[in-house]
Amino acid sequence: MSRLDINIRRLKAQRACLNRAAELIARLPGPILELGLGNGRTYHHLREIMPEREIFVFEREVAAHPDCIPDDDHLFLGDIRDTLPAAARRFAGQIALVHADVGSANLARDARLASFIAAHLPTLLRPGGVVAADRDAGFAEARTLELPDGVAPGVYFLFARAPASGEAAVKAARSGAGS
């Protein structure tokens, strides 16, 4: 595979996982966190597939297309190691979806960043909340979700925070009633 092939595979996997995540959270209230704005393409996509949803963006330095830049109230500008802990206090238990596209050419750095993000996910996410990520951001209480058709394991990742125990009980009861 050429680097062009690899990039196409990655972007298609990313799109498929974001589309799947949008379906998964369709009935789950709460904002979205976009960790890393980059050129703004996935932020643009998230707004298009979930126009009613509030999205907060985390970026060290904005360098996106002008129509892909959030207003100041929805932008956490600075090092994510500072901004994410602050966001975790503000949004504790409210977030429906986190998208983390942290990938760089430095795999060791990316793995550390993914771990740092993962550590905040249980606090941020609403029970049943979803995480789509380009690195393994598995966290405590995470359930690994099945990937959409055509997405090879390891290219993109989908997790959900386990539903609250009450919810799980309701689900179990429903599932029992249906059998």
Add this chain to the structure above:
Amino acid sequence: MSRLDINIRRLKAQRACLNRAAELIARLPGPILELGLGNGRTYHHLREIMPEREIFVFEREVAAHPDCIPDDDHLFLGDIRDTLPAAARRFAGQIALVHADVGSANLARDARLASFIAAHLPTLLRPGGVVAADRDAGFAEARTLELPDGVAPGVYFLFARAPASGEAAVKAARSGAGS
């Protein structure tokens, strides 16, 4: 379409056109010119699909993956308005394929650059030589080629320099003999 959708469509069209170009020049000798290195993904792809072919790269400032940077003998470093005319003198009538990926957010600038490149293509290209481009780089003597399946018009462009008149005559004779 989101910007993510548009980007995926563009990269798939680019790959399809480069693969088609490789087939078209399979029996045509001569080097390839890659106008614009960027992150090096298409250069990487060209090397993978045509490992035997000599490729010269034009770039103002190299910022590609380390494994996507040509050696000094295959790199024209600087403003293409200086380097391309020099290359046209050196490679006159020898080039089998030109790939021009000049796209930026500035459509007017891109159109001017595409015209500048187009003006040098008749000199550079071998008769029958192919041009793949992300902008309309149609040139004197250009034949517009059919796009591969799935590539929408205007997303990517394929041209060929008309074969030399002798070649055309041979082709016409063959085609006549076969009918």
